[in-house]
Amino acid sequence: MKAQQLRAFCLEFNAAVEEFPFGPEISVFKVLGKMFALSALDATPLTVNLKCDPDLAVRLRADHPGVIVPGWHMNKRHWNTVTVGSLPDRLVRELVEDSYDLVVAGLPRAERLRLDRA
Numbered sequence: 001m002k003a004q005q006l007r008a009f010c011l012e013f014n015a016a017v018e019e020f021p022f023g024p025e026i027s028v029f030k031v032l033g034k035m036f037a038l039s040a041l042d043a044t045p046l047t048v049n050l051k052c053d054p055d056l057a058v059r060l061r062a063d064h065p066g067v068i069v070p071g072w073h074m075n076k077r078h079w080n081t082v083t084v085g086s087l088p089d090r091l092v093r094e095l096v097e098d099s100y101d102l103v104v105a106g107l108p109r110a111e112r113l114r115l116d117r118a
Contacts, residue, residue, distance in 0.1 A: 001089045003041040006048060009093060010037050013100050014115050032111050036103040037096060038074075046084040048092075049074050050099035060095075 001009075010016060010029040016036075019028045029037040039048040049071050052060065057080050060068045067086040071079025084092055104112060 001046075001084050001092050003039075003046050005089075006039065006046065006084060006092070006096075007041055009096060013097075016100070031100060031103055032107060032115070034103045034107065036099045045086070047072075047081050048084055048096070049079050049081050050095050051078055051102045052080045052095070052098065053102065054078060056098075 007018070007027060010027075011018060013031060013036075015031050017030055019030060020026065021028055025040050025042060027037075027039050027041050028035055029039075035051075037048055037050055039046070054077050057070075057078070060080060061070070064087065067083045069081050070076035072081045074081075080095075082092065082095055104115060107115075
């Protein structure tokens with residue numbers, strides 16, 4: 001997966017937006033003001049920080065050492081840094097979708113209903 005594909009995929013989710021609160025080089029993807037992905041899209045290698053269930057995060061790190069690591073500059077229990085090009089696109093897409101879903105699940109009920117995700 002290339003940077004523009006990652007960006008396009010993150011923006012496909014309902015109410016997803018791209019913002020630059022940390023400067024123009026860091027893309028932050030949010031849903032209703034809450035971050036679900038963070039990436040320096042021009043970096044090599046391409047990495048993305050994604051929210052993850054803590055138990056799954058530990059398993060993913062064990063299954064993909066050096067490719068999925070504790071979230072850089074993030075809460076290491078709830079975030080992973082994923083090296084995108086080192087994993088199959090399908091897995092990267094699943095991890096991004098899981099991150100989005102976790103963030104949506106933490107939103108107030110009224111906001112979740114407003115999203116009315118298909």
